[in-house]
Amino acid sequence: MATPEIKSVGKAFALLDCLAAEDDCVSLPSMAKRCGLSVATAHRLLATLEALGAVVHTGPGQYAIGLRMLDLTRRSSFETLLASATMPILSRITRTTGSTAHVAVLDSERMVTYIARSANRANRIPTTPGIKLEAYCSGLGKVLLADLSTDDRDTYLADGPFPPLTARTIITPEALDRELAAIRDRRFAVDDCEMFDNLRCVAVPILHPDGRVIAALSASQDSTELSRAQIQELVTQLTGHAAAISTKLFRRGSAPRAAH
Amino acid sequence: MATPEIKSVGKAFALLDCLAAEDDCVSLPSMAKRCGLSVATAHRLLATLEALGAVVHTGPGQYAIGLRMLDLTRRSSFETLLASATMPILSRITRTTGSTAHVAVLDSERMVTYIARSANRANRIPTTPGIKLEAYCSGLGKVLLADLSTDDRDTYLADGPFPPLTARTIITPEALDRELAAIRDRRFAVDDCEMFDNLRCVAVPILHPDGRVIAALSASQDSTELSRAQIQELVTQLTGHAAAISTKLFRRGSAPRAAH
DNA sequence: AACGCTGATCTCATAATCCGAGAACGCAGA
DNA sequence: TCTGCGTTCTCGGATTATGAGATCAGCGTT
Numbered sequence: 001m002a003t004p005e006i007k008s009v010g011k012a013f014a015l016l017d018c019l020a021a022e023d024d025c026v027s028l029p030s031m032a033k034r035c036g037l038s039v040a041t042a043h044r045l046l047a048t049l050e051a052l053g054a055v056v057h058t059g060p061g062q063y064a065i066g067l068r069m070l071d072l073t074r075r076s077s078f079e080t081l082l083a084s085a086t087m088p089i090l091s092r093i094t095r096t097t098g099s100t101a102h103v104a105v106l107d108s109e110r111m112v113t114y115i116a117r118s119a120n121r122a123n124r125i126p127t128t129p130g131i132k133l134e135a136y137c138s139g140l141g142k143v144l145l146a147d148l149s150t151d152d153r154d155t156y157l158a159d160g161p162f163p164p165l166t167a168r169t170i171i172t173p174e175a176l177d178r179e180l181a182a183i184r185d186r187r188f189a190v191d192d193c194e195m196f197d198n199l200r201c202v203a204v205p206i207l208h209p210d211g212r213v214i215a216a217l218s219a220s221q222d223s224t225e226l227s228r229a230q231i232q233e234l235v236t237q238l239t240g241h242a243a244a245i246s247t248k249l250f251r252r253g254s255a256p257r258a259a260h
Numbered sequence: 261m262a263t264p265e266i267k268s269v270g271k272a273f274a275l276l277d278c279l280a281a282e283d284d285c286v287s288l289p290s291m292a293k294r295c296g297l298s299v300a301t302a303h304r305l306l307a308t309l310e311a312l313g314a315v316v317h318t319g320p321g322q323y324a325i326g327l328r329m330l331d332l333t334r335r336s337s338f339e340t341l342l343a344s345a346t347m348p349i350l351s352r353i354t355r356t357t358g359s360t361a362h363v364a365v366l367d368s369e370r371m372v373t374y375i376a377r378s379a380n381r382a383n384r385i386p387t388t389p390g391i392k393l394e395a396y397c398s399g400l401g402k403v404l405l406a407d408l409s410t411d412d413r414d415t416y417l418a419d420g421p422f423p424p425l426t427a428r429t430i431i432t433p434e435a436l437d438r439e440l441a442a443i444r445d446r447r448f449a450v451d452d453c454e455m456f457d458n459l460r461c462v463a464v465p466i467l468h469p470d471g472r473v474i475a476a477l478s479a480s481q482d483s484t485e486l487s488r489a490q491i492q493e494l495v496t497q498l499t500g501h502a503a504a505i506s507t508k509l510f511r512r513g514s515a516p517r518a519a520h
Numbered sequence: 521a522a523c524g525c526t527g528a529t530c531t532c533a534t535a536a537t538c539c540g541a542g543a544a545c546g547c548a549g550a
Numbered sequence: 551t552c553t554g555c556g557t558t559c560t561c562g563g564a565t566t567a568t569g570a571g572a573t574c575a576g577c578g579t580t
Contacts, residue, residue: 088319
């Protein structure tokens with residue numbers, strides 16, 4: 001049998017969810033009902049959470065998330081979490097395929113922010129965590145751009161320019177727009193020596209459960225070591241890893257038990 | 261007997277504390293030891309937290325705070341928490357003393373940011389939540405300035421100027437420095453019609469358990485209704501309320517049980 | 521290739537912990 | 551004073567958590 005779950009902890013988080021939901025302050029009985037708990041149990045749990053500083057009881061019918069919760073997340077951010085969650089997987093990709101692997105997100109300026117990487121021996125890509133590079137010319141960037149809203153994408157394409165970094169760089173807004181549509185269609189991007197000569201790269205999206213692209217995962221290799229024929233297999237592998245990352249990040253097991 | 265605490269929840273938070281502590285990733289056995297838990301128990305709790313998304317197991321010896329924790333605190337901030345925790349107390353102050361009551365913090369520009377207020381009927385003070393006013397001329401501001409480090413205080417005093425808002429406003433850096441020293445000494449500030457004519461105000465610090473001043477609490481009244489003789493009694497009341505707020509915010513009951 | 525290490529996972533009987541209905545309480549407004 | 555709402559408490563019964571140790575899995579070493 002799988003490891004049994006501590007039910008009290010799940011209930012405590014159900015209550016915390018209620019408090020974090022839009023309505024700022026809720027009463028104990030209403031939270032109890034929403035979480036399928038008896039009033040007595042909800043009270044005990046809230047009293048415990050309050051003693052721990054995770055919840056503050058500010059008055060009748062008023063509970064709120066406490067300072068302790070803020071302290072616990074003070075050193076965390078989506079980026080650092082993504083980095084630590086993906087590092088082991090990046091290492092495995094490098095080990096099994098010989099590629100340099102990257103994870104990146106798109107910032108508000110439409111630049112690609114590199115979150116983490118695992119380099120192979122022949123790595124030539126000058127990425128360090130936190131560095132920002134142009135989006136239009138890399139596999140990661142194109143995957144991330146492909147999921148922009150139509151408006152945002154049009155703005156990006158109109159803003160240009162897209163200077164050529166190699167002979168194969170996509171440099172016209174029209175061609176880039178077609179490329180992004182193709183990427184949305186097949187759910188992965190290929191950078192065929194568009195950023196560096198002789199460097200091929202495959203990138204796939206990392207998805208939020210709601211379908212949004214929240215990050216991208218890529219594997220790069222010298223074009224002498226990654227033939228076009230091998231690309232599809234690499235895509236399959238990366239897609240699996242991307243799904244694993246998504247699962248790891250968003251796993252959420254707390255179906256509120258409906259009381260009789 | 262007082263409400264019994266759900267022990268599992270306390271243990272879960274002890275583990276979360278380990279993860280939030282400086283060292284980013286720790287192994288299960290080391291966390292178990294640090295929290296005084298058996299390996300089996302720690303494992304069960306971590307598995308539960310992982311299923312809830314509160315913790316991510318990124319690899320052997322690597323656990324980290326999960327996305328769920330970020331989601332729970334997304335809508336919270338110290339300021340909103342302070343506001344909801346103090347509102348009921350501000351109301352009570354207004355009810356029992358007839359004063360207008362305020363809570364405020366100092367921002368990075370040394371301006372007083374008003375967090376919450378409860379106005380009496382004759383209120384003339386134009387404060388709304390989030391508004392920022394000068395610090396040198398109010399009770400709240402002076403309490404907050406008094407706790408600046410010597411360097412920061414000197415910088416503030418040197419930066420000036422301090423334009424007079426009434427005939428009693430403290431306008432020279434020397435006098436303000438002396439006033440702040442006196443406030444540190446007696447642990448409360450009085451604004452004797454320094455900001456508005458005929459408006460007296462008493463302010464006390466709200467303290468972090470480590471002694472730092474993190475916010476201030478004030479009560480203001482028309483000088484015809486608050487004689488200088490009544491000030492000391494008001495201070496006593498406010499001090500009690502400030503201590504109650506501090507307790508409410510920082511309560512922390514999770515002594516890790518030392519295993520035999 | 522077998523070894524030893526570290527960390528993670530599982531098993532199971534024991535007993536400690538948690539549960540829930542309902543009653544009582546405190547407070548505020550009608 | 552009465553009513554309503556939200557909170558707090560009580561207590562026996564049983565679900566639930568506990569912990570030592572065996573097992574498993576991965577990795578770097580001898």
